[in-house]
Amino acid sequence: DGGITQSPKYLFRKEGQNVTLSCEQNLNHDAMYWYRQDPGQGLRLIYYSQIVNDFQKGDIAEGYSVSREKKESFPLTVTSAQKNPTAFYLCASSRDRGLGSSVRYGYTFGSGTRLTVV
Amino acid sequence: QKEVEQNSGPLSVPEGAIASLNCTYSDRVSQSFFWYRQYSGKSPELIMSIYSNGDKEDGRFTAQLNKASQYVSLLIRDSQPSDSATYLCAVNVDSGAGSYQLTFGKGTKLSVIP
Numbered sequence: 088d089g090g091i092t093q094s095p096k097y098l099f100r101k102e103g104q105n106v107t108l109s110c111e112q113n114l115n116h117d118a119m120y121w122y123r124q125d126p127g128q129g130l131r132l133i134y135y136s137q138i139v140n141d142f143q144k145g146d147i148a149e150g151y152s153v154s155r156e157k158k159e160s161f162p163l164t165v166t167s168a169q170k171n172p173t174a175f176y177l178c179a180s181s182r183d184r185g186l187g188s189s190v191r192y193g194y195t196f197g198s199g200t201r202l203t204v205v
Numbered sequence: 206q207k208e209v210e211q212n213s214g215p216l217s218v219p220e221g222a223i224a225s226l227n228c229t230y231s232d233r234v235s236q237s238f239f240w241y242r243q244y245s246g247k248s249p250e251l252i253m254s255i256y257s258n259g260d261k262e263d264g265r266f267t268a269q270l271n272k273a274s275q276y277v278s279l280l281i282r283d284s285q286p287s288d289s290a291t292y293l294c295a296v297n298v299d300s301g302a303g304s305y306q307l308t309f310g311k312g313t314k315l316s317v318i319p
Contacts, residue, residue, distance in 0.1 A: 120306075127213075127311075128311060129293070129309050129310060129311035129312060130249075130293070130309040132306070135306065137304070143304075177248055177249070183305070185304055185305040185306055186303060186304060186305075187303045188305065189236045189237050189297045189305050190237050190297040190305050190306065190307055191237055191254075191256075192254075193237075193239045193251045193254055193295070193307070194251070194295075194307060195251070196248040196249050196250070197248060198247070198248050199247075199248045
């Protein structure tokens with residue numbers, strides 16, 4: 088079955104440590120997105136990529152980095168510069184690139200990674 | 206900043222009643238609208254999409270769109286306890302230079318009381 092796989096499901100980070108969250112999709116979608124969700128809050132866009140080897144900052148990119156070397160993969164690194172990283176991280180993909188035309192098919196989300204600072 | 210507004214709730218309805226969830230948006234030229242359901246601790250799941258003014262029905266769910274009023278709603282008929290979740294409204298917006306993305310509301314928490 089096609090879908091988006093995020094790993095790990097739970098992740099614990101020590102102060103000053105970088106961690107990488109994995110996101111892999113086999114839906115053949117061009118566009119991929121990373122969101123952060125805090126308790127009682129909406130989804131906040133961290134980074135997005137509409138095509139391989141290209142990505143753009145979202146609303147809260149500081150302290151995060153991404154790469155898009157393959158269509159299937161869009162890993163997110165939470166760096167030590169991110170001072171409050173404890174949150175639920177969601178990866179999404181879309182068959183719409185969102186370049187020059189509206190999003191028509193919506194986004195498909197992975198199951199999420201819950202990151203906690205210890 | 207193009208915004209999507211939802212009442213955070215909680216919205217409590219008795220089992221079997223109609224639940225009405227509302228969403229307003231600020232980008233007048235938005236063309237695509239989506240409703241997602243998110244159970245506690247889980248990821249959002251797409252349940253409805255609507256593109257034209259009027260109603261769109263899918264089973265117990267009806268999405269309603271009024272572009273003139275910049276308003277989209279979701280009706281859930283015969284509400285069940287399993288419908289208890291947070292419902293996110295998402296609107297397609299132009300983020301500049303012909304790049305389109307979904308902007309999400311903060312969600313309305315629905316509780317269906319048995």
